[in-house]
Amino acid sequence: MKRALVTGAAGQIGTELVTTLRDALGDAAVLATDLREPGPRHPVLAGGPFRLLDCTDPTELGERIREHRPDVVFHLAALLSAVGESRPQDAYRVNLGGVMNVLEAAREEGFAVFTPSSIAAFGPGTPPDPTPQDTVQRPTTMYGVTKVAGELLCDYYHLKFGVDTRGVRYPGLISHTAPPGGGTTDWAVEIFWAAVRDGRYRCFLSHDVRLDMMYMPDAIRAALELMEADPRQLKHRNAFNITAMQVTPEQMARAIQERLPEFQMGYEVDPVRQAIAESWPRRLDDTAARDQWGWQPEYGLHETVDDMLTQVRTAEEAREPAPRVG
Ligand code: NAD
Ligand code: AKB
Numbered sequence: 001m002k003r004a005l006v007t008g009a010a011g012q013i014g015t016e017l018v019t020t021l022r023d024a025l026g027d028a029a030v031l032a033t034d035l036r037e038p039g040p041r042h043p044v045l046a047g048g049p050f051r052l053l054d055c056t057d058p059t060e061l062g063e064r065i066r067e068h069r070p071d072v073v074f075h076l077a078a079l080l081s082a083v084g085e086s087r088p089q090d091a092y093r094v095n096l097g098g099v100m101n102v103l104e105a106a107r108e109e110g111f112a113v114f115t116p117s118s119i120a121a122f123g124p125g126t127p128p129d130p131t132p133q134d135t136v137q138r139p140t141t142m143y144g145v146t147k148v149a150g151e152l153l154c155d156y157y158h159l160k161f162g163v164d165t166r167g168v169r170y171p172g173l174i175s176h177t178a179p180p181g182g183g184t185t186d187w188a189v190e191i192f193w194a195a196v197r198d199g200r201y202r203c204f205l206s207h208d209v210r211l212d213m214m215y216m217p218d219a220i221r222a223a224l225e226l227m228e229a230d231p232r233q234l235k236h237r238n239a240f241n242i243t244a245m246q247v248t249p250e251q252m253a254r255a256i257q258e259r260l261p262e263f264q265m266g267y268e269v270d271p272v273r274q275a276i277a278e279s280w281p282r283r284l285d286d287t288a289a290r291d292q293w294g295w296q297p298e299y300g301l302h303e304t305v306d307d308m309l310t311q312v313r314t315a316e317e318a319r320e321p322a323p324r325v326g
Pocket of ligand 2: 080081082119120143170171172173182183184
């Protein structure tokens, strides 16, 4: 990989992926794009080239591709599960329209495509623990429907047109650089900021919903390692199950209390996000990823909680104090 273009680059994953790619390839080699322009101090704007790009517009997409000439596009633009349930028509348009436009551009211009899928690509009829690589995929959210269809489209473009499409099914991602974008697993990020700022958090999922989770450094490394993998080893392409840890809100709260004993956890269950969480797998079987491209997570629950608390505390301490009035 020499030159990359990232869609949805100002989001939770894009912010960290762009920084990592720029460190590896050089600032000018990585074009960050998003529907919205992030603030002037946002790393994707401050650290290298940035262009506005609506992935549902194939003309604009083609222009950015021909301008930058990437050999890999990381297509991250999407609406996540909770937003998708409140705006299903938009989720369909952005998530599937975007994938289709990127694949068509890849067919014409010859670049490789990384498209993340999700644990949301599974539904209540899927074996939840462990969830096999190849199994029933009948999700009950619009987000999940677009993820399954996106996986299939990416495989189709590889089989039919030889486009180098690759992807992983991410679990819920935990990170501290950019906020999460409106998903069912956002609680696993919010809890750290609330713990450090207020010493308490009210979780919108029940105490005992166990979901697959992953810390962002592992998620970024997975994308890069998959795109660098020998294509002859890849029997699957879209999309590989990957996992790092399985956590309930109660377990996360306990892990935080071991480090911040005064932290208090409460629950105010949101029925929409609770139903989504209950329809998702508890633990993905990532054997295919391990066998075909050497996938191996590095962060478990305790390493993640240690690092998140350190990073969030540091960010809070660095925040400019509110100006004094009077
Ligand atoms: P996010 O919501 O934080 O970021 C998505 C970005 O896409 C936003 O910056 C938004 O402005 C942009 N966007 C929205 N509509 C757009 C459009 N029409 N054109 C261009 N940009 C547009 O999401 P994320 O968490 O960074 O997720 C990135 C990808 O990874 C998505 O495909 C998501 O489904 C997938 N994923 C994320 C997680 C997770 O936990 N974060 C887990 C599984 C899969
Ligand atoms: C969401 O909750 O929607 C995302 C995901 C797991 O895909 N974080």
